[in-house]
Amino acid sequence: MTESQSREVTFKVDGRSLRGRQGESLLEALRRYGYQVPSLCHHEAVSPYGACRLCLVEVQKGKRRKLTTSCNYPLMEGIEVFLDTEQVVSNRRVVLQLLLAQAPAAERVRQLAAEYGVNDTPFEVEDPENRCINCGLCARVCKEVVGVEAIGFSGRGAGKRMVAPYDETAEDCIGCGACVFVCPTDCIGMSETGGIRTIERWHRKLPLKTCSVCGRHFAPTFQLNKFAEWTGLPRGHFDKCPDCR
Amino acid sequence: MAKAFANSADLKAYRQQLLKTRRTETKTISICAGTGCCASGALKLVDGFHRAVRERGLEREVTVRQTGCHGFCERGPLVVLHPELTLYQRVKGADIAEIIERTIQGGEVVERLLYQDAAGHRFVREDELPFYKNQMRLILAQNGHIDPTSIDDYLAVGGYQALAKVLGKSKPEKVCETIRKSGLRGRGGGGFPAGVKWESCRAAPCPDGVRYIICNADEGDPGAFMDRSIMEGNPHSVIEGMIIGAWAIGFPGRPQGYVYIRNEYPLAVERLGIALEQARRLGLLGKNILGSGLDFDIKINKGGGAFVCGESTALMASIEGFVGEPRAKHIHTVESGLWDKPTNLNNVETWANVPLIIDKGVKWYTGIGTGDVSRDPWGGSKGTKIFALVGKVQNTGLVEVPMGTSLRRIIYDIGGGIPGGKKFKAVQTGGPSGGCLPADKLDLPVDFDALTAAGSMMGSGGMIVMDESTCMVDVARYFTHFLADESCGKCVSCREGLRQLGRILDRICAGEGRPGDLELLESLGRTIRSASLCALGQTATNPLDSTLRYFREEYREHVEDKKCRAGVCRALISFRILADKCTGCMICAKKCPEQAISGEKKKPHVIDQSKCIRCGICRDVCKFDAVVVE
Ligand SMILES: Cc1cc2nc3c(=O)[nH]c(=O)nc-3n(C[C@H](O)[C@H](O)[C@H](O)COP(=O)(O)O)c2cc1C
Ligand code: SF4
Ligand code: SF4
Ligand code: FES
Ligand code: FES
Numbered sequence: 071m072t073e074s075q076s077r078e079v080t081f082k083v084d085g086r087s088l089r090g091r092q093g094e095s096l097l098e099a100l101r102r103y104g105y106q107v108p109s110l111c112h113h114e115a116v117s118p119y120g121a122c123r124l125c126l127v128e129v130q131k132g133k134r135r136k137l138t139t140s141c142n143y144p145l146m147e148g149i150e151v152f153l154d155t156e157q158v159v160s161n162r163r164v165v166l167q168l169l170l171a172q173a174p175a176a177e178r179v180r181q182l183a184a185e186y187g188v189n190d191t192p193f194e195v196e197d198p199e200n201r202c203i204n205c206g207l208c209a210r211v212c213k214e215v216v217g218v219e220a221i222g223f224s225g226r227g228a229g230k231r232m233v234a235p236y237d238e239t240a241e242d243c244i245g246c247g248a249c250v251f252v253c254p255t256d257c258i259g260m261s262e263t264g265g266i267r268t269i270e271r272w273h274r275k276l277p278l279k280t281c282s283v284c285g286r287h288f289a290p291t292f293q294l295n296k297f298a299e300w301t302g303l304p305r306g307h308f309d310k311c312p313d314c315r
Numbered sequence: 316m317a318k319a320f321a322n323s324a325d326l327k328a329y330r331q332q333l334l335k336t337r338r339t340e341t342k343t344i345s346i347c348a349g350t351g352c353c354a355s356g357a358l359k360l361v362d363g364f365h366r367a368v369r370e371r372g373l374e375r376e377v378t379v380r381q382t383g384c385h386g387f388c389e390r391g392p393l394v395v396l397h398p399e400l401t402l403y404q405r406v407k408g409a410d411i412a413e414i415i416e417r418t419i420q421g422g423e424v425v426e427r428l429l430y431q432d433a434a435g436h437r438f439v440r441e442d443e444l445p446f447y448k449n450q451m452r453l454i455l456a457q458n459g460h461i462d463p464t465s466i467d468d469y470l471a472v473g474g475y476q477a478l479a480k481v482l483g484k485s486k487p488e489k490v491c492e493t494i495r496k497s498g499l500r501g502r503g504g505g506g507f508p509a510g511v512k513w514e515s516c517r518a519a520p521c522p523d524g525v526r527y528i529i530c531n532a533d534e535g536d537p538g539a540f541m542d543r544s545i546m547e548g549n550p551h552s553v554i555e556g557m558i559i560g561a562w563a564i565g566f567p568g569r570p571q572g573y574v575y576i577r578n579e580y581p582l583a584v585e586r587l588g589i590a591l592e593q594a595r596r597l598g599l600l601g602k603n604i605l606g607s608g609l610d611f612d613i614k615i616n617k618g619g620g621a622f623v624c625g626e627s628t629a630l631m632a633s634i635e636g637f638v639g640e641p642r643a644k645h646i647h648t649v650e651s652g653l654w655d656k657p658t659n660l661n662n663v664e665t666w667a668n669v670p671l672i673i674d675k676g677v678k679w680y681t682g683i684g685t686g687d688v689s690r691d692p693w694g695g696s697k698g699t700k701i702f703a704l705v706g707k708v709q710n711t712g713l714v715e716v717p718m719g720t721s722l723r724r725i726i727y728d729i730g731g732g733i734p735g736g737k738k739f740k741a742v743q744t745g746g747p748s749g750g751c752l753p754a755d756k757l758d759l760p761v762d763f764d765a766l767t768a769a770g771s772m773m774g775s776g777g778m779i780v781m782d783e784s785t786c787m788v789d790v791a792r793y794f795t796h797f798l799a800d801e802s803c804g805k806c807v808s809c810r811e812g813l814r815q816l817g818r819i820l821d822r823i824c825a826g827e828g829r830p831g832d833l834e835l836l837e838s839l840g841r842t843i844r845s846a847s848l849c850a851l852g853q854t855a856t857n858p859l860d861s862t863l864r865y866f867r868e869e870y871r872e873h874v875e876d877k878k879c880r881a882g883v884c885r886a887l888i889s890f891r892i893l894a895d896k897c898t899g900c901m902i903c904a905k906k907c908p909e910q911a912i913s914g915e916k917k918k919p920h921v922i923d924q925s926k927c928i929r930c931g932i933c934r935d936v937c938k939f940d941a942v943v944v945e
Contacts, residue, residue, distance in 0.1 A: 120643055123808045123846045137845050142643045157845070161808075164842035168811040192835055193815045204804065223638070223804070226621060228814040230804030 349384025383548015503662025745774025750861030
């Protein structure tokens with residue numbers, strides 16, 4: 071954290087005076103005070119991206135008042151935030167309608183839409199099976215938390231998709247499952263059968279290591295080798311599962 | 316070339332020397348070697364003229380010079396003979412000997428190579444052509460005169476004088492103030508006052524003094540080529556502007572320059588590269604420029620190839636080696652831009668204005684254009700603007716006019732009006748996300764604020780003229796699809812919003828419009844505009860909004876009456892043969908790909924509507940105008 075980010079600032083939410091840290095995510099500050107703001111592409115562990123456009127609020131800074139997403143809004147001294155204004159609500163509803171049309175099979179999208187009174191979409195559904203909403207969380211977690219860049223977006227515009235490189239196998243994927251865990255719409259998929267872990271969406275199949283003590287499969291060998299490389303610990307250290315170590 | 320200038324006195328002396336040696340020249344043959352004319356064979360002409368001059372032993376009296384784009388590319392290759400300013404158009408290799416013998420040596424005019432307007436009137440001098448006569452060429456002034464690969468040419472016409480005037484002589488703050496007071500506003504899209512941007516960038520905290528000075532040469536608007544022409548025709552004007560900017564924004568400190576240029580502009584990249592090298596050799600870039608203490612150099616960065624890469628934050632991400640995706644600008648790029656350093660980005664044309672302002676002064680500059688900027692640079696639009704005039708006009712090309720010139724003057728006086736006796740319908744200004752303005756806006760003075768108020772924008776200066784054969788719903792559909800494809804795809808509102816907008820417009824054009832569609836378009840448009848992150852999404856509905864505002868009746872006809880009055884939307888039209896006009900020549904029946912036309916020789920023919928696919932070939936081939944669309 072830089073010095074300026076640790077500075078405390080005062081801001082207002084619907085007239086109420088509050089405190090937070092300069093530069094922190096406005097969405098995170100709002101949530102700390104218990105405000106409900108919907109979001110699908112934000113996670114505290116990774117940098118904000120601003121893709122889902124659900125965390126809309128209105129912010130007044132000086133004379134200018136504007137609609138903005140709160141996840142990527144850096145908290146500043148003296149701003150005034152307005153939560154569920156008519157502008158916010160009407161635009162959020164259209165965004166939810168768009169998400170329903172893009173990812174009709176995503177449970178989380180349907181739930182969230184219903185919470186905001188959107189049960190139907192006036193827009194054309196492209197793929198009734200689709201669940202991915204291009205939030206980019208999987209790739210951000212992969213890069214920023216795991217430290218690998220196994221997956222990423224390809225294309226742009228309406229053709230943009232989250233894929234493994236060249237839409238083939240994610241050769242750098244260590245099979246940790248962080249992306250699976252963080253995906254809001256559960257569209258990556260991970261399974262283990264016959265000593266193989268599969269991360270389905272990235273077409274990655276990794277043989278699992280057997281613990282030299284208890285004989286259980288515990289983690290992909292590829293991943294353990296990476297850990298050995300990163301930590302500098304001898305490979306032998308990873309022959310045993312964490313329980314037997 | 317001279318050795319590096321140690322100070323401005325050196326530069327002055329060198330220029331004096333240049334002017335002395337150049338006085339021997341009597342005649343010059345200027346051949347346009349811009350991208351357009353090169354495509355129609357200009358480089359062969361350059362060689363041909365050189366050879367012809369040499370063979371006749373005329374090297375001492377005649378100079379052959381290749382120049383940048385003259386802006387009238389449609390008529391290329393262009394050759395202008397100085398000092399008479401005789402303009403020859405569509406010149407071919409076979410014309411060279413005649414031009415030299417008859418015009419250069421004989422003093423006659425080759426009639427056949429002159430420009431002729433629609434009324435059959437021929438023009439001899441370049442500055443008499445309506446296309447040029449009604450322009451005010453300041454930024455493009457030297458394009459037809461200097462060889463862009465020769466720094467001596469630029470120096471001879473007064474180049475780098477502005478630099479010599481300020482470097483080490485005017486305080487940087489003073490230069491920023493001059494630019495602010497001039498009212499110069501960004502030519503790349505937003506119209507933000509350049510001086511205000513410079514001052515903010517200068518004022519931004521920057522412990523290590525590294526500030527980036529960037530030129531946006533991405534020019535992604537389809538059909539626009541003003542920036543390309545400036546770089547191809549007068550690259551030093553942009554470089555000079557940037558060095559002045561570096562002094563004003565970054566001195567003392569370590570300012571560093573970038574030109575982010577579209578990869579599809581090989582000639583501009585080449586000419587800019589040559590110009591940078593020349594400027595370095597003369598000490599106009601590098602260490603201690605003109606003895607002022609300023610160290611500054613400029614790197615060329617080739618673009619990522621997407622329209623959205625022209626957006627400021629996407630452009631910076633792209634230079635950093637990331638995908639060109641915009642980011643939120645709550646912290647401005649003047650404070651934290653490229654590699655988180657204070658960064659000042661301006662467009663090519665904006666930079667090219669800078670030497671002019673320094674050279675001729677604020678008073679002169681503010682005399683051109685609209686409004687009053689004496690207290691507030693937002694108070695008006697000053698200087699000139701270059702437009703790429705295309706579409707349904709007689710003369711297409713690059714047009715530079717003072718801010719505030721009416722659309723009518725640009726389209727009719729300079730553009731020569733609508734060809735083929737058709738009626739004007741609309742003009743789109745500002746590129747793909749500009750709005751379409753109808754005939755009753757023709758007297759609108761073209762400046763930043765008037766265009767925005769009318770529901771369009773200046774953008775980077777695209778100007779597409781449309782006649783009555785254009786369907787405005789189809790126009791909105793076309794640009795919506797363009798922007799949907801070019802959206803970076805990050806924001807749901809922009810990516811999915813534009814995709815759905817395109818779908819609805821597709822449906823309406825296919826005759827499947829439903830009641831409530833127009834309201835749906837409006838509500839979706841509102842969200843695309845207000846919930847998206849960058850200006851691509853925020854302006855993407857201009858084509859839709861402006862056509863809904865000015866041509867709503869056409870939408871209604873498409874949705875309710877299932878009619879397209881322009882005869883463009885195939886599902887909404889039918890072709891019919893007028894019995895009294897049809898001579899029974901049978902040509903349409905032969906050409907119809909679906910064999911939908913029947914009839915006996917010399918008897919009226921008929922179209923079987925159930926077979927017709929509405930390709931319109933019959934109408935195109937009928938010599939008797941017997942096929943009509945309804
Ligand atoms: C989608 C998009 C594309 C843009 N493309 C360009 C471009 O090709 N050239 C340009 O100079 N500005 C472009 N801009 C505007 C830039 O973001 C920026 O405002 C401009 O370069 C600033 O320079 P100026 O103030 O001198 O105009 C674009 C903006 C958007 C939103
Ligand atoms: S796979 Fe999941 S986490 Fe990744 S972009 Fe799609 S919805 Fe987001
Ligand atoms: S508005 Fe469109 S182009 Fe701009 S960041 Fe969002 S998705 Fe990308
Ligand atoms: S959570 Fe802010 S845009 Fe998605
Ligand atoms: S390229 Fe020759 S006039 Fe434009």
